[in-house]
Amino acid sequence: MDSAHVENDLVNVLFTEAQIQQRLQEMAQEIERDYEGEELLIVGILRGAVMVMADLARSFSRHIEMDWMAVSSYGSGTKSSGVVRILKDLDTDISGRHVVIVDEIIDTGLTLSWLTSNLTSRNPASVQIATLLRKPEALQMPVDVKYVGWDIPNEFVVGYGLDYREKYRNLRDIGTLAPHVYS
Ligand SMILES: O=P(O)(O)OC[C@H]1O[C@H](OP(=O)(O)OP(=O)(O)O)[C@H](O)[C@@H]1O
Numbered sequence: 001m002d003s004a005h006v007e008n009d010l011v012n013v014l015f016t017e018a019q020i021q022q023r024l025q026e027m028a029q030e031i032e033r034d035y036e037g038e039e040l041l042i043v044g045i046l047r048g049a050v051m052v053m054a055d056l057a058r059s060f061s062r063h064i065e066m067d068w069m070a071v072s073s074y075g076s077g078t079k080s081s082g083v084v085r086i087l088k089d090l091d092t093d094i095s096g097r098h099v100v101i102v103d104e105i106i107d108t109g110l111t112l113s114w115l116t117s118n119l120t121s122r123n124p125a126s127v128q129i130a131t132l133l134r135k136p137e138a139l140q141m142p143v144d145v146k147y148v149g150w151d152i153p154n155e156f157v158v159g160y161g162l163d164y165r166e167k168y169r170n171l172r173d174i175g176t177l178a179p180h181v182y183s
């Protein structure tokens with residue numbers, strides 16, 4: 001499939017690659033200010049957060065450490081299944097550490113609400129959340145999010161790590177899918 005064909009599947013581009021990079025720069029600066037003089041571990045939630053982690057991490061002008069978790073809540077569809085399972089745990093002992101969880105989207109809030117309490121139970125110095133996107137209208141669980149790229153409408157989005165049935169993660173922009181893709 002060539003890239004023009006893939007772009008045709010998008011009905012609307014919400015954020016371009018340039019806008020995403022600009023916003024991540026701003027978020028990295030904000031995080032740097034907040035954690036000045038402290039060691040910081042950022043934890044990416046596989047697989048969707050790979051792009052955000054790579055670009056956010058390289059936007060810092062200081063040392064940070066990176067670790068990863070994989071959890072499952074969506075399966076292959078577009079609706080959260082309501083059950084969170086750990087597929088891959090952290091390699092790092094986070095007790096006494098400052099942790100920022102990095103994800104690309106908060107939708108129902110289920111995943112991040114569950115993850116926050118899971119990581120908090122490991123006695124870290126602090127746990128905060130950074131997400132590129134958040135859908136306020138879709139929230140079903142309260143999630144305290146410190147760093148948000150953008151709030152977006154309650155529509156299924158793809159690109160920049162976000163998939164529909166494992167496709168579109170490698171798009172550089174973020175957009176909504178045309179109806180013909182779902183049918
Ligand atoms: O707020 P929620 O409704 O819980 O949705 C948010 C979660 O859904 C996505 O992951 P997904 O389960 O699709 O896995 P993936 O990152 O492997 O695509 C995303 O990366 C978040 O972790």
Ligand code: HPA
Pocket residue numbers: 074105106107155156157158162163164
């Ligand atoms: O809108 C979305 N798109 C892709 N994956 C997702 N996981 C939660 N919400 C979304």
